Amino acid sequence: MIVAVLAGGRGSRLGGAKALTPLGGRPLIARPVAAARAAGLDVVVVAKPDSALPGLPVLVEPADPTHPLLGLVTALEHHGPIVAVACDQPWVTAEWLRALADHDGPxxxxxxxxxxxxxxxxxxxxxxxALAEEASLRRTLARLAPAVLGAPPELAASVNTPEDLAAAEQQLAVRP
Known part of the structure; x- marks a missing residue:
């Protein structure tokens, strides 16, 4: 099973390439990649053509549009089924990625x-x-009606703003 780490966003609110934004002295993308590898799963990063992600296998998504569904569609077209995680989700764990990989169905x-x-x-x-309509992710989820495994909500927390990054740095001081 492949874990597709979605890194196609521009990171404009963080001032640049979100995947490479430092968190705890490591690029933000390093935490979900490490969780996937600890779960024994293969990793591919889905990113825009001009993304520089040294040492990681990259699947290039089209330059436009910039929508999170594009990375998901790109990954599924090349590797399916997949577990998808965003590059800015530092609290994802190996256990929950493995649970998703082992689940039978979406x-x-x-x-x-x-x-x-x-x-x-x-x-x-x-x-x-949904991508053609530029539908929101939540509206798209309603159409897909996947099962829900019941992980704690903080597992899905993401780092989108400088304030989120500062809060994540504080959390790392408490729980590395």
């Missing part, structure tokens, strides 16, 4: 949060239609 770790989640190639028509 599933989310946390209710109403698209990532981390397990997605199947059979969902591609719905995902492509």
């Amino acid at each position: 599933a989310l770790a946390v209710a109403d949060e698209p990532f981390p989640g397990r997605y199947e190639p059979s969902q591609l028509p719905t995902l492509r239609a």
